[in-house]
């Protein structure tokens with residue numbers, strides 16, 4: 429598989445700029461991709477480079493248990509974030525079902541690979557729905573199989589810091605208001621509950637909060653929506669409290685979000 433792919437890449441003059449890869453230093457990016465992803469995924473990525481929105485792929489920004497996020501460049505030289513979901517994790521399959529069942533926009537599937545594809549579609553749809561309502565999220569650009577292409581939040585391949593990474597002095601009332609304002613738009617205008625909101629899924633770029641990682645976000649009509657909303661609000665309030673602010677209690681924030 430490795431040789432086949434290298435040959436293919438050579439033939440089509442696939443451009444992979446290894447020298448500029450920041451995180452995957454001496455590794456051959458595509459060899460790494462082959463180790464992590466199956467042939468179908470590597471071919472889908474290749475297709476996106478050949479005739480889709482991607483021009484070249486650099487190193488991994490982040491390697492998680494369920495996905496990897498890569499810094500890439502688009503056809504006009506713009507930075508892109510490419511999130512690729514792993515199709516192999518059985519744990520993941522178990523945990524994502526509850527967010528797909530009960531959402532009329534998507535169908536559950538017994539096929540593992542199909543379920544992961546649905547998950548990528550779901551993140552794309554949620555990002556579009558949030559963006560359309562004016563919530564600051566990475567602009568979704570393309571989705572195919574288990575690969576999601578979106579706007580890169582950060583500079584020169586360096587992702588913007590997460591809310592958790594801000595120094596105490598930077599965690600102020602202004603950023604609190606911004607996060608709560610985004611939460612209000614997400615709930616009231618986009619009709620979504622993030623369902624994994626915390627300081628680990630909010631990026632801060634040029635002083636503004638961006639919600640990321642919207643795969644598990646559900647419609648507010650989802651049977652578990654209220655449970656997820658309480659958890660999200662609780663996480664956010666706890667974070668700002670821990671960092672020395674004096675936010676209102678979660679119950680009053682939830683009441684305010686749900687006002688008529």
Ligand SMILES: Nc1ncnc2c1ncn2[C@@H]1O[C@H](COP(=O)(O)OP(=O)(O)OP(=O)(O)O)[C@@H](O)[C@H]1O
Nearest residue numbers: 490492494495497509566578579580581587640641
């Ligand atoms: N649009 C983006 N632009 C720049 N960096 C991004 C973007 N989306 C994600 N990242 C980076 O990749 C990391 C993981 O992204 P995300 O939270 O969507 O994936 P995940 O699989 O849920 O990972 P985790 O399990 O750590 O939450 C983020 O913390 C962030 O550093």
Ligand SMILES: [Mg+2]
Nearest residue numbers: 628629640641
């Ligand atoms: Mg995340």
